[in-house]
Amino acid sequence: METIKLSQLITWLEKTAAYMQENKTYLTELDSAIGDADHGFNMERGFQKVIGKIEELKQSKDASVLLKNTGMTLISSIGGASGPLYGTFFLQASMVLKDKNELTLEDLKSSFENGLKGIKSRGRATTGEKTMIDVLEPVVTTLITAVEQNLTISDALTNMLAAAEKGMKSTIDMLATKGRASYLGERSVGHQDPGATSSYFIVKALKESIN
Ligand code: ADP
Numbered sequence: 001m002e003t004i005k006l007s008q009l010i011t012w013l014e015k016t017a018a019y020m021q022e023n024k025t026y027l028t029e030l031d032s033a034i035g036d037a038d039h040g041f042n043m044e045r046g047f048q049k050v051i052g053k054i055e056e057l058k059q060s061k062d063a064s065v066l067l068k069n070t071g072m073t074l075i076s077s078i079g080g081a082s083g084p085l086y087g088t089f090f091l092q093a094s095m096v097l098k099d100k101n102e103l104t105l106e107d108l109k110s111s112f113e114n115g116l117k118g119i120k121s122r123g124r125a126t127t128g129e130k131t132m133i134d135v136l137e138p139v140v141t142t143l144i145t146a147v148e149q150n151l152t153i154s155d156a157l158t159n160m161l162a163a164a165e166k167g168m169k170s171t172i173d174m175l176a177t178k179g180r181a182s183y184l185g186e187r188s189v190g191h192q193d194p195g196a197t198s199s200y201f202i203v204k205a206l207k208e209s210i211n
């Protein structure tokens with residue numbers, strides 16, 4: 001059966017870190033419009049810390065160890081709201097991958113599904129509130145459909161990335177009702193959410209690591 005290898009998950013984390021570094025200014029600019037101008041800094045710092053431990057993590061034969069460490073590192077190194085939220089995503093995603101050294105599409109779906117559930121309960125938010133959930137929820141929906149339709153991993157990831165991009169852009173017209181951006185009320189409308197944008201880069205990095 002077609003699977004995602006541990007080495008591809010490592011590449012995913014490395015590519016994510018590279019995207020956060022490249023887009024540090026962009027993410028911070030988005031956050032300066034509706035937040036406190038630290039999202040790029042937060043994400044870059046968090047994923048650099050993850051990469052700092054990657055050599056050690058390469059020794060592991062267990063996907064859950066890899067993602068659990070990523071989650072713990074993000075929680076302990078990011079000061080903003082996004083640290084605990086992304087940290088929870090990776091921690092919860094790791095829970096369903098115990099002892100797995102390769103992932104089927106179904107495993108990927110389960111891990112993203114559990115990760116999203118974690119973010120939603122931690123941040124008490126749902127779709128339509130102008131957050132990272134507006135990217136991650138449609139991504140999970142796409143993965144569920146892909147499993148049902150028995151798609152190849154490659155096709156599933158193509159659909160997942162398209163859903164992520166659409167979700168990211170959908171936040172522009174939304175009114176923020178959670179997080180710092182909600183303090184702006186109506187003035188939050190017309191700006192793309194920084195967290196939705198970093199989620200898009202995480203998904204883009206995953207797609208590019210598997211193909
Ligand atoms: P802070 O808002 O503490 O400065 P960041 O700037 O790093 O933290 O992250 C802001 C992003 O976090 C937002 O753009 C949004 O996507 C996400 N976010 C904030 N609050 C929530 C929440 N309750 N649920 C989900 N995502 C949230």
Ligand code: MG
Binds near residue numbers: 037039080
């Ligand atoms: Mg911020």
